[in-house]
Amino acid sequence: MTPVRGRWLRRGLAVPLAALALAGCGIRSTEVPTDFGPAPSRAPCELSTPDLSAQSAQGIAVQVYLLCSSQLVTVDRTVELPKGNTMAGDAVQVAQALLGELEQTPSTPEKQAGYTTDVRSGMTVAGPRPGDPDDTLRLGIPPEDLSSFALAQIICTLANSAASQNGTVTLGGPNTTPLRSYTCPTELKTRPGTTEPPSTAVPN
Numbered sequence: 001m002t003p004v005r006g007r008w009l010r011r012g013l014a015v016p017l018a019a020l021a022l023a024g025c026g027i028r029s030t031e032v033p034t035d036f037g038p039a040p041s042r043a044p045c046e047l048s049t050p051d052l053s054a055q056s057a058q059g060i061a062v063q064v065y066l067l068c069s070s071q072l073v074t075v076d077r078t079v080e081l082p083k084g085n086t087m088a089g090d091a092v093q094v095a096q097a098l099l100g101e102l103e104q105t106p107s108t109p110e111k112q113a114g115y116t117t118d119v120r121s122g123m124t125v126a127g128p129r130p131g132d133p134d135d136t137l138r139l140g141i142p143p144e145d146l147s148s149f150a151l152a153q154i155i156c157t158l159a160n161s162a163a164s165q166n167g168t169v170t171l172g173g174p175n176t177t178p179l180r181s182y183t184c185p186t187e188l189k190t191r192p193g194t195t196e197p198p199s200t201a202v203p204n
Helices: 003-024 091-102 108-112 148-159 186-190
Strands: 060-068 071-079 136-139 169-172 179-182 199-202
Touching (some): 060 148, 071 091, 071 186, 091 136, 091 148
């Protein structure tokens, strides 16, 4: 055997012998990474338990639409109405209570699950002016001046409530702002930032 070949044989034997030595000491050699990172966090847009911090002890159960992963997702809340009123009562008071929920900063569990809102504080709503249809809701800010996300949240929340007529909500701004009748289809819920809310003009 030549000296060069002998050196290669010795080197070839060194690797398996080293592996056997490690195994004999209780250490297993591996070439597979074992660091898989931290455990997965809570799935986005999913509350593991009811968020009691966002609900009052007494009130009427409602659902509002918040933003999560650029989509509209329902969240359970409770609202308090003036004594004697119900969700089937005054549509304006119902709408105002729902707007109050939409403009609230999401609770800590909601934030951790990825929920946000684009509805700003101070949003008001009034009933119909003379000549308006009976189901008219006039916002303190013209709908066209709201962000696409905020408008989608308001439309879908109101259309899914006792403030609407068969899933349709008639909205306008203050004073004599033109009225439009809005619906909340699936496309608006899944792409509120890019889908224009379906609407039709309402004569008044």
